[in-house]
Amino acid sequence: MTRTELDDLIIKGESNTLEFKRSLSSAHRIARTLAAFANCSGGTLVIGVSDDGKILGVPSEIRELRKLEEASDELVEPALTISYETLSLDGRKILAVTISKSDEKPHYAIDESGKRIIYVRSRDKTVPTNKFIIGDESVDARLIKSPTARTLIQYLRKNDHITADKFAKLINISEYRAGKLLRQLTEQGLLLLIDKPRPTRYALKLAE
The missing domain is CATH 1.10.10.10 (Winged helix-like DNA-binding domain superfamily/Winged helix DNA-binding domain)
Incomplete structure (x- = not known):
């Protein structure tokens, strides 16, 4: 992803196929977003950008990637294959994660208590549902x-x-x-x- 492409995404704003995160608070929470994208039309998760489009960068690329891997491999069932790339801007690192529309849906996200929940995208939000x-x-x-x-x-x-x-x-x-x-x-x-x-x-x- 180029700086121009990132700027274009920021201008578009969050939607059913795009979400910004300052950083990943937990693997469980990001598993919901990954599953929701896969259950719908796929999407792009940009980490290091605030909800209002401000470029902040991530404090630790490795820490964010560990949470992503835990979420996609262990906290989403069936497990997801995701791809990502790193963009460096003025010393700040931005992660762009691509989640494809899945042929194995529905995908369940596992919460902190071990419960399996289906999530979908509704406009720019990730929401739970029991029926898919x-x-x-x-x-x-x-x-x-x-x-x-x-x-x-x-x-x-x-x-x-x-x-x-x-x-x-x-x-x-x-x-x-x-x-x-x-x-x-x-x-x-x-x-x-x-x-x-x-x-x-x-x-x-x-x-x-």
Whole structure:
């Protein structure tokens, strides 16, 4: 990665495929982010950059890499293969970690108590869910062009998630029918289902 490429990423800001970290606080916490990227569209984790895009550098490259290796090898099931590169800027070291979209999903992150939890990306956040529906990777173009789906996509591009109740009010149908439509769109690969915490929410799966 070049300085120009890093600057371009910083300008774009965090998203469903990009996250900045000043440093890695623990292997368990970063395992959640790695698993979430792998469960969705893949992504890039930039370490040594604050959430607001300020370049800080990491105090110890080796320490960060050890946490990454522990997270990807021991705290994500199935284990993940990740790649990284180091960028040196004015004496500061930045780590850019690439996580590919996985063919072995769902991946579970193991927390401090040993519990296995599925995580996904919802816009620029990593969120837990108990249910993971592997939809059709090639979403039907006619589905996306339908008035219902267009209204939903427009809403979710401005909001993190939607519930069946909110969707029912948005398109003026019953909550039962709205929930059914949301589940169908999830099975088609358009949405992600997030059921922790309740109520069940749905987020846009397609990369921005």
